[in-house]
Amino acid sequence: MMDLSSFDIDAPRWDQSTFMGRLKHFFNITDCTTALLPDSRLDEAKALVESCRAGSVPPGTTEEKLYYAKKLYDSAFHPDTGDRMNIIGRMSFQVPGGMAITGCMLQFYRTVPAVVFWQWVNQSFNALVNYTNRNAASPITPKQIGVAYFTATSTALATAVGLNLYTKKAPPLVARWVPFAAVAAANCVNIPMMRQQEILNGIAVTDENGNKLGHSKKAATKGITQVVISRITMAAPGMIILPIIMQRLEKYKFMQDTSKQSVDASEERVYFEDKNTFSNGNFNLLCIFSSNLSFFF
Numbered sequence: 001m002m003d004l005s006s007f008d009i010d011a012p013r014w015d016q017s018t019f020m021g022r023l024k025h026f027f028n029i030t031d032c033t034t035a036l037l038p039d040s041r042l043d044e045a046k047a048l049v050e051s052c053r054a055g056s057v058p059p060g061t062t063e064e065k066l067y068y069a070k071k072l073y074d075s076a077f078h079p080d081t082g083d084r085m086n087i088i089g090r091m092s093f094q095v096p097g098g099m100a101i102t103g104c105m106l107q108f109y110r111t112v113p114a115v116v117f118w119q120w121v122n123q124s125f126n127a128l129v130n131y132t133n134r135n136a137a138s139p140i141t142p143k144q145i146g147v148a149y150f151t152a153t154s155t156a157l158a159t160a161v162g163l164n165l166y167t168k169k170a171p172p173l174v175a176r177w178v179p180f181a182a183v184a185a186a187n188c189v190n191i192p193m194m195r196q197q198e199i200l201n202g203i204a205v206t207d208e209n210g211n212k213l214g215h216s217k218k219a220a221t222k223g224i225t226q227v228v229i230s231r232i233t234m235a236a237p238g239m240i241i242l243p244i245i246m247q248r249l250e251k252y253k254f255m256q257d258t259s260k261q262s263v264d265a266s267e268e269r270v271y272f273e274d275k276n277t278f279s280n281g282n283f284n285l286l287c288i289f290s291s292n293l294s295f296f297f
Helices: 019-029 032-036 039-053 063-076 091-107 112-132 142-166 172-176 178-194 196-201 217-249 253-274 280-294
Strands: 203-206 212-216
Touching (some): 032 091, 039 063, 091 112, 091 178, 112 142, 112 178, 142 178, 172 178, 178 196, 178 217, 203 217
């Protein structure tokens, strides 16, 4: 069996100087299946990683088992503190969590209460993710966390509600892009505010051997700027392209038939349940409202 006593478990498995190497690395640590594992399994992986770092690899351990343990460790434990992160804030939860919230923001954009609620949910999710993955070497106070959360949420709500009202008479496609504008605006506030200590005090800079050279505010600003841009870019495909696709699909007969069936069902439901309550004018308005809610996009 291969001698793993000198195995460097902290060395990247793939060449990080290439795009494909970095892509494989981040696909590995953001694997959403790792979010389903129990804490006991994650603690076992942590123990194996720490044993390997200490130069004591348990007998019978394979190289592949060490790589998998490191994958679980990187996905669930903070790189600075070594503490287990809450499941919602982990990068491995970004795909299922973000996908669900994005879908709700794109679906429930027609009324102000729905816009307010789902933007609040999204910014609460983002704030938790940013706090969970913060640089522990630059501590942030509870007051600063509160200010960052309030500012980002207020920015998102103001952008979403303002644009939602402004686009009432605009084409439907424009209205469907309002959630993306709100998300982009909030990211420009949420991330810098949540990581303000790094901007004010700088982040540690090391040489290629890991020796600390000092702190750099410029490096912190550049890194946070790249995070903001990447967050907005990641949200763009689903929140910009998907509404365009749905609008194109609505022109086809099978989509129109689905919409008509939804309207018919809404009319029957309202008629039989409330035929003695509504006037004809209110009845028609409620039918339109019900059909909008029952038809996705």
